[in-house]
Amino acid sequence: MLPKPAISIDRAKRRVSIDVHHPDFYRSPSSAYAEIHAHCPAFYWNEREQWYFAGYDQVNALLRDRRFGRQILHVATREELGIPSPKAHLRDFDALEEHSLLELEPPAHTRLRTLVNRAFVSRQIEQLRPDIQRLSHVIIDGFERDGEVELLKTYAETIPVTIIARMLGIPVEATPNLLDWSHRMVRMYVFNPSPETEHDANQASADFADYLRTIIAEKRRAPADDLLTHMITSEKDGERLSEAELVSTAALLLNAGHEATVHQIGNAVRTILQSDHAPEDLFATEATTALAVEECLRFAAPLHIFQRFALSDLDLDDGISLRKGDKIGLMLGAANVDPRKFSDPLHFKPMRNEGANVSFGAGLHFCIGAPLARLELNLSLPILFQRLPGMRLKHEPEVRDSFHFHGLERLDLVW
Template identity: 40%
Template sequence: MSFDPADPVFLDDPYPAFAELRRRGPVHWHDGLGLPVAVSHEACAAVLRSRDAGRIWRDKEPAAAFPAFNLLHRNSLLESEPPRHTRLRRLVAAAFNRGHTARLQPRVRAVAGRMADGLAAAIAADGAADLLTHLAGPLPVEVIAELLGVPAEDRPRLQPWSNAIVKMYEYGLPPEGAAAAETAAAEFVAYLRELTALRAREPGDDLISDLVAVRDGGDRLSDDELVGTAVLLLMAGHEATVNVIGNGVLALLRHRDQWDRLVAAPAELLPTAVEELIRYDAPLQLFERTAVVSTTVAGYELEPGQKIAALLGAAARDPDVFADPDRLDIGRSPNPHLGFGAGIHYCVGAPLARAEISAALEALVTRLPGLRLAEEPPRRPEFVIRGLRTLHVTTERR
């Protein structure tokens, strides 16, 4: 038993295939992906936490065709290991922890409310509207842009750049997709070099200014490291959050009892609902590690340079960890999902992501309590980053 990551039937609902793999064992070789995949929660956690298997960046080849894409990843916190990772995370965390999440929370709630009102107006005008277009897509971009201090007139450029770059993480990407990713990366790098130079001259209360200024003794981020950090925050913050909101609202509307629970008690249930939506339909399905020494990870023997992947979507439905794992339960607690990673690569932006998802849900259940699906939504044809093409919704007539 395996799975075809390009099969539309599998992409629509991969969880039965994952359940069968878990029943057969914690780790399996996958011919199509060309690497072993861990499928149990215990095995996936072992992959993510192993210090013998790390994030070892190898340039996209031919390297001469992808200079900007490779520059971003060579200098990314996510694609580095100690001691460089330790240094980068210390500097990035020092800048990120200067109150940015607390500073942005009122703004996040206000923007989410405004966007939910815009969605309501679009539904009133046309009978139905796309929740991804009106809320799930633009909200995280607006928040990351505010975090980084991107001027309002430049913000429409961010989402297309992110969408193009992350396509490179899928398996079997056609050449035109790879070329588009490189073009987007080059444009984003050039833009951020200009913005960081401006913030060095004219600092503000944004994260770019703090990244420019942060010091640890005589150490500081290089220009390339700063650019790589900013792009990582956009791509990770945007792609994960938009898909948690999209996948999550779809799950809630398909499980009306859970939507109604949240409508009835948002203050009580929002914190656990956010965690459950991250778990229930994971926005990031697979995450790779590379062995740095001869080792055994999750019972699987690896030689240096060999890869292994944690199948996060499978870990999230493991019955050994989650009672009745295929059931959506917005009050589920505890909820030890792996959606933000584990170990030294645990997501530095997790608090901000939680704030965005919570604000989006709060705006929807308080402003649009009668929200309904207008049609069954089409899925994007990608496996690693799991999301929807559109999510058309309407409201019940009063």
């Protein structure tokens, strides 16, 4: 019997079957995306039972389309849509998600984002440059003489979680717990999490929330010059963030402030080391560094899917009809390798300048931390390659069997 393929496509019906746990798929989803682009960039994913969109123009447009939202229960009831009741064993996880910027729609989203946004504008983020540079060097000092390192745990993870913790005003000593809670929570975002994953994510959410409530209480007693104090004391139209909003927002910023960046640093280092391009050329100037970083974000994006609800019955231009409450999937990773947008898209071309990738999303929910992530990448990658000029892969890295987040299990380097 022939082995089952990772992907099969019925072009006439625009139906696609994908085994997300097939090594040929999760190790290199771009190959499957190339087939999708060639046959049906808008398709019904049989296993997921909903429509997905892979074309750059359509993904970019739908991310901005206000007929779709991250929420649906603000315009319809569970009974109307046939959505089951919340799972009791996910009560604490759902409580953290309830006030998350990622899940809200205006006016709640507008109010919350306005109160947080000031800390993430480019001029504020630029002030972190010396801290990121200093931290990058200090971490490398710790392993440079060893001649080898597992990069994800020592470097890729430490930089973003340390920086976001400092921004928020959370003790850096707490970062091991923050990382543990975060890792356990984000496992909920893969397709079909197991009951064990759900229970574990809920416990992590409860512990995370308890810790944040303690920190918030301390900030109320002794305000400091940090983002958490700013969120506690800031007002918008006479309103302040509630306790639940503060906890949800802090958890989101800590999780989103490092999870994707960790994978992107790992993916970028692997991509560069496996390419024919000399790091000293890629990072010769700030301009070439910026182009190389953007190409890494396009070529090896860490986050591959965002989902949206149709907020009403509607018809799309390509003949797809949706009912109110239908979910659609927007394939960021596939959009980034659309041959209609990018020439020779499956090749890493660091001096490429063909328009923006969609790795940070677009529209209302464009990633608030994009300026911070870009700065961390633009500083940490050149410093790493400059400090360790003979760096190479110890062996072929293993890709995680986790489709939503495309990243490595570990990244072992030698020099």
